[in-house]
Amino acid sequence: MEYRNKLVLAPMVRVGTLPFRLLSAEYGADITYGEEIIDHKLIKCERRVNDVLGSIDVVEKGTEAVVFRTCDEEKSRVVFQMGTSDPVRALTAAQIVCRDVAAVDINMGCPKAFSISGGMGAALLTKPELIHDILTTLKRNLDIPVTCKIRLLKSSKDTIELARRIEKTGVSALAVHGRRVADRPRDPANWNEIADVVAALSIPVIANGDVFEYEDFQRIKEATGASSVMVARGALWNASVFSSEGKLPRDDVKKQYVRKCILWDNDIRSTKHTLKEMIACHASLGLPEGTAVIKSETHADIARHYDEEKYYASVTQSRLFCRDR
Known part of the structure; x- marks a missing residue:
């Protein structure tokens, strides 16, 4: 998958399911992230072909709950985002979905208590050795791109240092949310510090934060130098934000x-x-x-x-x- 000059739907829990991903793509999203799925849950699942819907379902054994649903139409652009804190478990989980998605992404930015208490999400930001082990394990064993999404650390210097270590694992791209763990959505995203990361890396950087209008895609690209742009709330509020022809009602x-x-x-x-x-x-x-x-x-x-x-x-x-x- 090519990560340069792309409009990207961000991963959003309970939102980024197949209908919303397809809707966003219809309006112009080039890459669509699924909602974060925890590796513990995924390894309890099996892959099934759903002939009635024409979909591929990842179903939890026992409960029969559909944990992830995709289809051929989005295979070239859908990114499976995973929550994990263990390289072996991450690989086991990724191997269940890897033939049906375009890439696998590791969530390293979620600030929710559930993720952090389990050593996942933003908890990984302070564990560069574990990050290295997870990403290199996936890179060595999967035939599809591996990426990750982070938040800003306490200082720009710290963020750059971590980003460089991530780049050395061989990931195909890095998404950077321009807020720190303690920041709330109402706090402005720091585009300047995303720009610092972009300047320090050679791989594509996907900028995320405060994109609400189609014009904001170009604004954040110019401000940060990022290869691509990711949008969450702006897409949730009106998925046609991806359309160059303007938002629909x-x-x-x-x-x-x-x-x-x-x-x-x-x-x-x-x-x-x-x-x-x-x-x-x-x-x-x-x-x-x-x-x-x-x-x-x-x-x-x-x-x-x-x-x-x-x-x-x-x-x-x-x-x-x-x-x-």
Whole structure:
């Protein structure tokens, strides 16, 4: 996979499932990251071909829960992001998905207590030897690109030192979120320190932080010198941020998202979570739309609210036909 001059959908928990990745790609995203999956969970799974949906499912044995779903359409651009703190476990997990994705990425930036307490995410930032072991193990044993995503460290010097050590492992690219672990989303991203990392490395750097409009892609590239740009909240609030023709109305984007969730039989909890985030960025969840989404228990309920009953019926009928064949 080529990491230069790309628009990238950032990994987002409970959001970055197949429907949202396909939606973002439809609007112009060149690379789409899946939501972070923890290695412990992945190694309890098996790969299955879903002939009814036309997808590849990674299913947890015993519970039958779909942990990761992908399809041929996105194989050349989807990046599987993993949470891990152990090189052997990371490789075992990556080998389950490696034939169906374009690259594997290691999360080294998540500041959530769950990740840090498990030695994953941002906890890795202070363990350069472990980072080296994880990345080199994956690089030696996988035939697809390996990357990672970090946050800024306490000083620009520390970030550069870590980035250089990561580069020496042979990774194909490095994504840098321009905030420190203690920073909150409302704190401005530090593009200057991303620029320092870019200047110190020869591999592509993907800049992440405070991209909300299509014009921001060029602004952050010019400010940092980064090869590519990654967007999270800007895409969540309106996935058509990737379109060079300008954003579409939010209502249109939500309808397209709902259709993709129905088509790919998305986890209803993920669908509801993403729709609530889309709504909350511009309106109260206490208004009729938010209330309807919150009360929905199935995609049939969601379809009813967004006037997609005919589409839901058509997809359901087609699925029943496939199962009966």
